[in-house]
Amino acid sequence: MFSRPRRNRKSEVIRNMVQENFLRASDFIFPLFIIDGKNQKTEVSSMPGIYRYSIDLLLKEVESCLKLGLKSFDLFPNLEESLKDETATESLNKNGLYLKAIKEVKSNFPEACIVTDVAMDPYSSDGHDGLVKNGEIVNDETLEILAKMAVAQAEVGADIVAPSDMMDGRVGYIREALDAVGFTNVSIMSYTAKYASAFYGPFRDALDSAPRFGDKKTYQMNPANQREALIEGMLDSQEGADFLMVKPALAYLDVIKLMKDNFDLPIAAYNVSGEYAMIKAAAQNGWLDEKRAIVETLMGIKRAGADVILTYHAKEVLANNWI
Numbered sequence: 001m002f003s004r005p006r007r008n009r010k011s012e013v014i015r016n017m018v019q020e021n022f023l024r025a026s027d028f029i030f031p032l033f034i035i036d037g038k039n040q041k042t043e044v045s046s047m048p049g050i051y052r053y054s055i056d057l058l059l060k061e062v063e064s065c066l067k068l069g070l071k072s073f074d075l076f077p078n079l080e081e082s083l084k085d086e087t088a089t090e091s092l093n094k095n096g097l098y099l100k101a102i103k104e105v106k107s108n109f110p111e112a113c114i115v116t117d118v119a120m121d122p123y124s125s126d127g128h129d130g131l132v133k134n135g136e137i138v139n140d141e142t143l144e145i146l147a148k149m150a151v152a153q154a155e156v157g158a159d160i161v162a163p164s165d166m167m168d169g170r171v172g173y174i175r176e177a178l179d180a181v182g183f184t185n186v187s188i189m190s191y192t193a194k195y196a197s198a199f200y201g202p203f204r205d206a207l208d209s210a211p212r213f214g215d216k217k218t219y220q221m222n223p224a225n226q227r228e229a230l231i232e233g234m235l236d237s238q239e240g241a242d243f244l245m246v247k248p249a250l251a252y253l254d255v256i257k258l259m260k261d262n263f264d265l266p267i268a269a270y271n272v273s274g275e276y277a278m279i280k281a282a283a284q285n286g287w288l289d290e291k292r293a294i295v296e297t298l299m300g301i302k303r304a305g306a307d308v309i310l311t312y313h314a315k316e317v318l319a320n321n322w323i
């Protein structure tokens with residue numbers, strides 16, 4: 001035997017020397033949930049360790065993350081039912097929870113990178129990402145609403161707007177709307193290949209945003225499909241996306257790799273709520289070594305080709321020096 005791969009595993013020094021992939025604080029975007037009120041911090045029951053924060057406590061949370069070197073945040077609002085309507089009007093309310101939160105975070109911490117969510121579901125009485133007409137999620141009329149939402153978010157300081165709705169043509173539509181009012185420097189992180197997944201369950205608990213009828217299969221992708229992601233990637237690239245996202249991450253590592261191999265834009269992967277919940281539940285039962293399972297999961301996503309990872313594990317990983 002001339003070749004003995006085990007020689008490169010014989011000591012920790014050599015194992016470290018030949019390590020191919022690394023996780024860094026700057027890889028992560030930390031999703032944060034926001035609720036109305038003062039001094040409110042409520043745990044998402046299906047996501048142990050993850051909370052919804054009122055704006056005052058959100059600022060404290062962001063500050064503590066920044067101290068750990070965690071500098072990018074994706075904000076999501078939990079709105080009261082009474083504020084929801086068919087056209088997501090509340091998403092444009094300058095004094096509403098979401099736009100106020102973005103503005104507060106950005107003015108208190110200009111060094112933070114704020115990613116904002118562009119989709120109708122948190123504000124929609126139908127719980128869908130697009131406008132509903134006669135039971136159908138209509139594409140082109142939704143674009144106008146999304147574009148206004150993106151501009152409103154840019155106006156209060158969004159660094160990156162992230163359309164998570166999967167309507168056709170929305171990246172280009174939003175790009176034009178942003179540019180038309182001078183926001184040529186605001187980036188777009190497109191949810192390019194977002195699959196109709198069971199793993200979003202805990203997130204919908206966090207926001208009370210489950211669809212009120214039907215499912216999201218007419219706009220989110222079929223989990224059975226891989227090549228279709230190339231069509232979405234090509235369109236988003238042509239329409240001016242700055243990042244292409246695959247979501248969820250774990251059951252879609254092949255799609256992350258495919259996107260990495262086919263597009264030169266940075267690839268983001270969303271390690272979603274259900275993926276987080278699975279590890280937490282197993283760890284709480286003593287069935288998994290939590291630290292190792294989390295780091296291995298994130299490393300797998302990185303190894304598959306993700307340049308950026310949106311993950312609820314971001315803070316704990318850094319706070320505990322697990323990477």
Ligand SMILES: NCC(=O)CCC(=O)O
Nearest residue numbers: 164199200203272273274
């Ligand atoms: N638009 C954002 C999501 O749908 C997040 C899903 C999750 O974390 O499960």
Ligand SMILES: [Mg+2]
Nearest residue numbers: 166167168232
């Ligand atoms: Mg698309």
